[in-house]
Amino acid sequence: MVVDQLSDHEVDRLFHALADATRRDIVRRVMRTESSISELARSYPISMTAVQKHVIVLCEAGLIHKFKQGREQRVVGRVDAVQRAQQFLDSYEQIWRDRLDRMGDLLGEPTPGGKT
Amino acid sequence: MVVDQLSDHEVDRLFHALADATRRDIVRRVMRTESSISELARSYPISMTAVQKHVIVLCEAGLIHKFKQGREQRVVGRVDAVQRAQQFLDSYEQIWRDRLDRMGDLLGEPTPGGKT
DNA sequence: CTGATCTACAACCATTTGGTTGTATTTAAC
């Protein structure tokens, strides 16, 4: 199920990009509807430069894709980055489940939900 | 499926806590095995104070639970915070799927995987 | 061509972050 392994630094950037409400809102918006930077900027009480910087952070994290169209910079969401983050969190859940299994083993129980 | 709604600030803290490799490693470790702060500190090339601060950040994000045991501060992972993060990312994936559905509608296709 | 719009980028600033060292407190061990 693991499609791709991310480096520590890539995971840093991914979660850091998600750790800001404005950036999360931008991701939600462009996941729904492709948009330009100035269109985005009109929605937030901050300067266009600030929005631009958020877009750069999101782009470096792989959460969005930018492409030039005339004088506009179009921005669109990338669901694959979200899925990579999910896979990453899945591995944490798995560690937890493994721990429960080991605790079950210690009690001599026949691991209820275990595969095998 | 949504168990709990998190405030912007809570989501900020959750993802910010995950945006650091040392903190992620601590979460992985205590998800596997409960541990004390000084035990953790021995694993990293940073001071115990630095580890303590990471533990505080993780605790405020809900990713770990601390409790005193004698002179030790025991730390254990909390899988429910990971699951809340997953639910959050699920909603992003859903937005993407809704977009695909809408694009399908525009083409007059009978939404292949759509429920109904 | 001119003007308006969209973007890019440099420079600056306050705050937060991730680290340090040093000191004090609690608790276990002898």
Place this chain on the structure above:
DNA sequence: GTTAAATACAACCAAATGGTTGTAGATCAG
């Protein structure tokens, strides 16, 4: 009762973050 260990916490520091303003370059409309 000392001593050693584990933690707590204050004070400090450099770098990163999230914002600003100002200036300059493309590009579209009339």
